[in-house]
Amino acid sequence: GEQVEQLPSILRVQEGSSASINCSYEDSASNYFPWYKQEPGENPKLIIDIRSNMERKQIQELIVLLDKKAKRFSLHITDTQPGDSAMYFCAARYGNEKITFGAGTKLTIKP
Amino acid sequence: EAAVTQSPRNKVAVTGGKVTLSCNQTNNHNNMYWYRQDTGHGLRLIHYSYGAGSTEKGDIPDGYKASRPSQENFSLILELATPSQTSVYFCASGEGTGQNTLYFGAGTRLSVL
Numbered sequence: 001g002e003q004v005e006q007l008p009s010i011l012r013v014q015e016g017s018s019a020s021i022n023c024s025y026e027d028s029a030s031n032y033f034p035w036y037k038q039e040p041g042e043n044p045k046l047i048i049d050i051r052s053n054m055e056r057k058q059i060q061e062l063i064v065l066l067d068k069k070a071k072r073f074s075l076h077i078t079d080t081q082p083g084d085s086a087m088y089f090c091a092a093r094y095g096n097e098k099i100t101f102g103a104g105t106k107l108t109i110k111p
Numbered sequence: 112e113a114a115v116t117q118s119p120r121n122k123v124a125v126t127g128g129k130v131t132l133s134c135n136q137t138n139n140h141n142n143m144y145w146y147r148q149d150t151g152h153g154l155r156l157i158h159y160s161y162g163a164g165s166t167e168k169g170d171i172p173d174g175y176k177a178s179r180p181s182q183e184n185f186s187l188i189l190e191l192a193t194p195s196q197t198s199v200y201f202c203a204s205g206e207g208t209g210q211n212t213l214y215f216g217a218g219t220r221l222s223v224l
Contacts, residue, residue, distance in 0.1 A: 043215035
């Protein structure tokens with residue numbers, strides 16, 4: 001299968017705390033896992049990605065972890081700020097360049 | 112930054128009518144994609160393409176056709192539009208192998224009455 005499950009669908013965290021979003025995939029042949037952020041009324045934009053030959057990647061406050069054995073990957077936003085409020089989508093690429101997205105997480109940062 | 116342009120930005124169609132959504136990219140990317148976005152479902156893949164002349168079925172292709180006449184253009188066609196196809200449609204282009212960052216267009220809001 002080529003489904004991507006994403007949880008939670010709604011996430012509210014206090015400003016300055018961490019936020020975590022979890023995704024799982026079905027096809028062990030998946031080799032690339034990007035994360036996209038979508039602001040209200042805008043299009044999705046890539047914020048961080050990880051390839052299957054890595055277990056961890058960090059860009060500033062964004063950390064992505066990949067557990068290939070469990071077929072899970074996750075996004076962690078540390079020290080959240082109001083500007084982090086948005087929709088977040090995980091995705092998985094399958095060998096034929098098909099890219100399937102999760103259902104999304106609406107993140108709200110509470111002041 | 113990569114440029115992906117969708118037209119129209121908004122469209123109201125009647126049930127049973129034909130709708131064509133157009134997408135143009137100036138990035139010389141091989142891959143192009145059509146997704147629809149609905150609350151609770153995220154971005155669902157309708158059709159995609161590896162290059163001019165190629166179209167592939169995505170996860171929800173029923174009721175949609177696609178056309179890729181050139182590297183730059185990728186159209187989504189609803190031959191007989193239905194109210195269930197009311198949605199926001201996003202086109203995207205991608206570099207292909209290696210770093211396959213998707214660059215999305217601004218979206219088309221389609222209402223089928």
